[in-house]
Amino acid sequence: DGGITQSPKYLFRKEGQNVTLSCEQNLNHDAMYWYRQDPGQGLRLIYYSQIVNDFQKGDIAEGYSVSREKKESFPLTVTSAQKNPTAFYLCASSSLSGGIYEQYFGPGTRLTVT
Amino acid sequence: GQNIDQPTEMTATEGAIVQINCTYQTSGFNGLFWYQQHAGEAPTFLSYNVLDGLEEKGRFSSFLSRSKGYSYLLLKELQMKDSASYLCAVRDPGGDGGSQGNLIFGKGTKLSVKP
Numbered sequence: 001d002g003g004i005t006q007s008p009k010y011l012f013r014k015e016g017q018n019v020t021l022s023c024e025q026n027l028n029h030d031a032m033y034w035y036r037q038d039p040g041q042g043l044r045l046i047y048y049s050q051i052v053n054d055f056q057k058g059d060i061a062e063g064y065s066v067s068r069e070k071k072e073s074f075p076l077t078v079t080s081a082q083k084n085p086t087a088f089y090l091c092a093s094s095s096l097s098g099g100i101y102e103q104y105f106g107p108g109t110r111l112t113v114t
Numbered sequence: 115g116q117n118i119d120q121p122t123e124m125t126a127t128e129g130a131i132v133q134i135n136c137t138y139q140t141s142g143f144n145g146l147f148w149y150q151q152h153a154g155e156a157p158t159f160l161s162y163n164v165l166d167g168l169e170e171k172g173r174f175s176s177f178l179s180r181s182k183g184y185s186y187l188l189l190k191e192l193q194m195k196d197s198a199s200y201l202c203a204v205r206d207p208g209g210d211g212g213s214q215g216n217l218i219f220g221k222g223t224k225l226s227v228k229p
Contacts, residue, residue, distance in 0.1 A: 033216075042118070042219035043157075043201070058216070090156065100164075101205075102147060103217060105156035 003027065004106035006091050011111045013085075021076045021109045023091035030096040032074035033103060036060060037088040049074055050096060078111065085113045116140050118220035120202050125226045126192055134187045134223045136202035144215050148176050148187045149201040151222065157201055161187070189225075197227045 004025040013019045025032065031050045035043040045058030049068040063082025068074050074093075078085045088110050092103040117139045126132040138146070145164040149157035163169055163178035163185060175188040187200055199222040207215035 035219075040122075040221060042221040043203075043217075044219075045216055048216065088154075100145065100162045102159045102162060104159070105149075107156050108154070110154075 004091060004093055004104055006089075006106035006109050009107065009109060011109055013111070013113050015113055016080045017113075018080060019078050019085075019111065019113075021078065021089055021091075021111070023074045023076065023106055024072055025074075025091075025093045025104075025106075026072060027093055027095075027104065028071070029093035029104075030071070031094045031101075032068065033092040033094075034058075034064070034066065034074070034076045035090045035092065037090060037108075043090065046076065078113075085111060087111060116206065116218050118202055118204060118218060120200075120220040120223045122221070123224045123226070125228060126189075128192055128194060128227055128229050130192050131188065131190050132192060132225065134189075134200050134202075134225065136185045136187070136220060138183050138185070138202070138204045138218075138220075140204050140206045140218060142206045142215065143180060144205040144207040146176075146178055146185050147203045147205070147217065148174075148185075149203065151199045151201055153198075160200075192227050194227050194229070197225060199224045 007022045033048040034046040047066040049055035065077045091106040094103045119137045148160040151157040161176040168177045173190045178185045201222045202220040203217040205215045
């Protein structure tokens with residue numbers, strides 16, 4: 001089955017630790033995105049990538065880092081510099097070659113930092 | 115600035131019709147999306163409008179007026195499983211989001227369907 005996987009579903013970390021969230025897609029999509037969702041807030045874009053080895057900052061990139069070494073994978077690292085890391089993190093992907101370029105979302109990772 | 119407004123919450127009765135409105139003010143426009151998101155789950159794509167008018171897809175329809183910066187999602191014959199948040203998102207071709215642009219999301223409308 002084609003889709004986007006994120007792991008783990010729940011993640012707990014102590015303050016001051018870096019943590020990496022996994023995102024993998026087998027849809028052969030060129031573009032991948034990371035969003036953060038907080039209660040009462042819309043999805044906010046953290047980083048996006050349209051091609052391997054290239055990525056761009058979104059609206060709230062501070063305290064986060066990404067890599068895009070493979071087309072299928074776009075891991076997100078939440079660093080200790082992120083002041084309020086507890087949130088629901090969603091990864092998405094979309095084609096850039098035809099269609100309406102809708103984004104498909106993974107199941108999300110709920111990160112709790114204490 | 116970029117702004118997308120939706121009602122925070124709505125309640126409707128099973129079998130009824132509900133309309134969820136979305137107004138937007140963005141620097142550019144390259145399509146409007148509606149997504150459904152059940153609590154704790156991933157958003158799933160419902161509909162897309164880029165030209166004015168109504169798009170119908172089964173029990174769901176979406177309308178767009180670009181001149182008014184307005185869209186609505188219409189849900190007919192409501193079912194209990196329609197209880198979810200509905201997210202309105204506008205694709206803005208401005209900035210460096212590539213030829214298609216990135217999505218700007220509203221805060222979502224939480225719909226509760228009651229028996």
